[in-house]
Amino acid sequence: MLPKSFIEAIAPLAVAEMHRTGILASITIAQGALESGWGAYAPGNNLFGIKGSGQLQTTQEFINGRWIRVVNGFRVYDDWTGSVMDHSQFLIENSRYTKAGFFDRCKEKDAQGAAYSLQQAGYATDPGYASKLIRIMEDWNLEQYDITAAEVHEEPAEELAPFMINAEDANKMIGFLKASYEASASQEARDDFHRLANQLRKASGQPEE
Numbered sequence: 001m002l003p004k005s006f007i008e009a010i011a012p013l014a015v016a017e018m019h020r021t022g023i024l025a026s027i028t029i030a031q032g033a034l035e036s037g038w039g040a041y042a043p044g045n046n047l048f049g050i051k052g053s054g055q056l057q058t059t060q061e062f063i064n065g066r067w068i069r070v071v072n073g074f075r076v077y078d079d080w081t082g083s084v085m086d087h088s089q090f091l092i093e094n095s096r097y098t099k100a101g102f103f104d105r106c107k108e109k110d111a112q113g114a115a116y117s118l119q120q121a122g123y124a125t126d127p128g129y130a131s132k133l134i135r136i137m138e139d140w141n142l143e144q145y146d147i148t149a150a151e152v153h154e155e156p157a158e159e160l161a162p163f164m165i166n167a168e169d170a171n172k173m174i175g176f177l178k179a180s181y182e183a184s185a186s187q188e189a190r191d192d193f194h195r196l197a198n199q200l201r202k203a204s205g206q207p208e209e
Contacts, residue, residue: 001038001039001040002038003033003038003140005039006032006033006038006039007029007033007140007142008172009039009080010028010029010032010039010047010080010084011025011029011145011169011172012169012172012173012175013028013080013081013084013085014026014028014029014032014084014145015145015173016173016177016196017084017085017087017088018145018146019196020088020192021088021091021092022103022106022107023088023091023103023106024106024109024111024114024143024146025142025145025146026111026137026142026143026144026145026146027106027111027114027115027118027133027137028084028087028088029137029140029142029145030115030133030134030136030137030142031047031048031087031118031123031133032047032048032083032084032087033136033140034129034132034133034136035047035048035049036048036049042080042083043055043057043074044074044075044076044077045076045077045078045079045080045082045083046074046075046076046077046083047080047083047084047087048083048087048090049074049124050074050075050083050086050087050090051072051073051074051075052073052074052075053073053075054073054074054075054076055073055074055076056071056072056073056074057071057072057073057074058070058071059071059072061125062125062126062127063125081179094121096121096122097117097118097121097123099121100117100118100120100121101113101117101120102114102117102118102121105117109143109146111134111137111142111143111146112130112134112137115129115130115133115134115137116130118130118133167204167205167206169204170200170201170203170204170206171204173197173200174197174200174201177193177194177196177197177200178193178197181193181194181197197209
């Protein structure tokens with residue numbers, strides 16, 4: 001898959017997860033790209049190389065100053081949506097990421113700092129992991145996805161136009177939110193998904209529903 005196609009496929013999921021969890025969309029997209037080779041290698045729809053039961057894979061890890069081949073178990077998902085959502089939960093549930101300041105950096109919209117926090121917390125053994133994430137984010141201008149609909153709508157009128165979300169991109173995100181809305185059993189979550197969808201409609205110049 002070409003990088004542009006990969007970004008178009010995963011960005012709506014990453015943005016929706018950013019609204020739900022606060023994890024920067026740029027980080028989610030960059031990690032998915034790096035870990036899966038832009039979607040070319042994602043057995044079991046596992047975009048983020050998250051280990052667990054489900055399938056065995058041979059990978060390379062940097063241990064004791066050198067790269068070695070290891071066999072590990074990795075999680076399996078029905079689709080990329082499940083992979084993206086589980087990636088968020090993985091980061092939330094493992095306290096080492098909070099301790100490394102990952103969520104603080106996300107709250108500050110410091111994508112580069114968040115990348116270094118991931119490396120510090122041991123997401124990957126590659127000593128150049130953070131630098132590779134940052135390079136992907138810079139090359140593909142991924143931080144543009146970190147501007148939330150609410151932030152766009154709060155900008156002064158004279159500054160709003162350059163940051164407006166186009167309707168096509170907004171509707172992709174709304175489609176994901178709609179699927180999450182219909183799948184959720186929590187009324188509170190459903191209300192939140194509906195609110196976020198309307199924020200996207202506002203930001204893209206579409207009427208609310």
